[in-house]
Amino acid sequence: MEAGGDIFWYLFDEFNFWAVIVLVIVVVWQFHNSLKYRSPDGKSLAYDSDVFVPGVFPEENDNMKMELTWTIVPFILIVYLTYIAWGPIDELWTADPDAHEIGIVANQWYWDFDCVADDNDDNTTFGQQTEAYDENGNLICQISTIDVEGQTKPLLRVKAGQSYGFIMTSNDVTHAPFFLDWGIKEDTTPGIETRLYHTPSVDEIGSSLLMCTEYCGKDHGYMTAVVEVFA
Numbered sequence: 001m002e003a004g005g006d007i008f009w010y011l012f013d014e015f016n017f018w019a020v021i022v023l024v025i026v027v028v029w030q031f032h033n034s035l036k037y038r039s040p041d042g043k044s045l046a047y048d049s050d051v052f053v054p055g056v057f058p059e060e061n062d063n064m065k066m067e068l069t070w071t072i073v074p075f076i077l078i079v080y081l082t083y084i085a086w087g088p089i090d091e092l093w094t095a096d097p098d099a100h101e102i103g104i105v106a107n108q109w110y111w112d113f114d115c116v117a118d119d120n121d122d123n124t125t126f127g128q129q130t131e132a133y134d135e136n137g138n139l140i141c142q143i144s145t146i147d148v149e150g151q152t153k154p155l156l157r158v159k160a161g162q163s164y165g166f167i168m169t170s171n172d173v174t175h176a177p178f179f180l181d182w183g184i185k186e187d188t189t190p191g192i193e194t195r196l197y198h199t200p201s202v203d204e205i206g207s208s209l210l211m212c213t214e215y216c217g218k219d220h221g222y223m224t225a226v227v228e229v230f231a
């Protein structure tokens, strides 16, 4: 299976599904107990509140079976969710030797792209290589700018079906590009090269946002770019 795309949305749906199940159980349980154990109108509490010691669970209410259940069942669920979350991480971190490498350098507060990442260590300016072609002469990477609600943003264009490796670093603090439509993200850290692999699918043709998802200061919320997948 290819990195990113469907595999991430499957994971997203799976997490949402279990979140809803847990929510329903908690809410039903909560209402059930609120009604079942409420103090009858006009009656005082079942136990003497004067001898109640805060922080000490009334031992007569102990229920080992219930305690084990609410420890073991969520534990199994968490182990399962952790296990399925490894799949996509493995996909986006597995280096594809045939991937075309694009450089991304994060700065406060803008993104530098480079269509040819082989000299990425020196890439401190926007658009060193603004285009790249495959061996058949087809355009597979193009960098320009685009106006988004009055602001000039970098535009990265990539081709559907082409495998890409994003070679990333930062010039200042930690940032994290999040390819919104692809569902993938990775930290960029000064002095360290991090990588992401993804092959945009034909389903991902069109424009979407790339945003910073690691808080990096004043203009973090405006640190965006547009990523366009073309056919």
Ligand SMILES: [Cu+2]
Binding pocket: 175, 176, 212, 213, 214, 215, 216, 217, 220, 221, 223
């Ligand atoms: Cu940021």
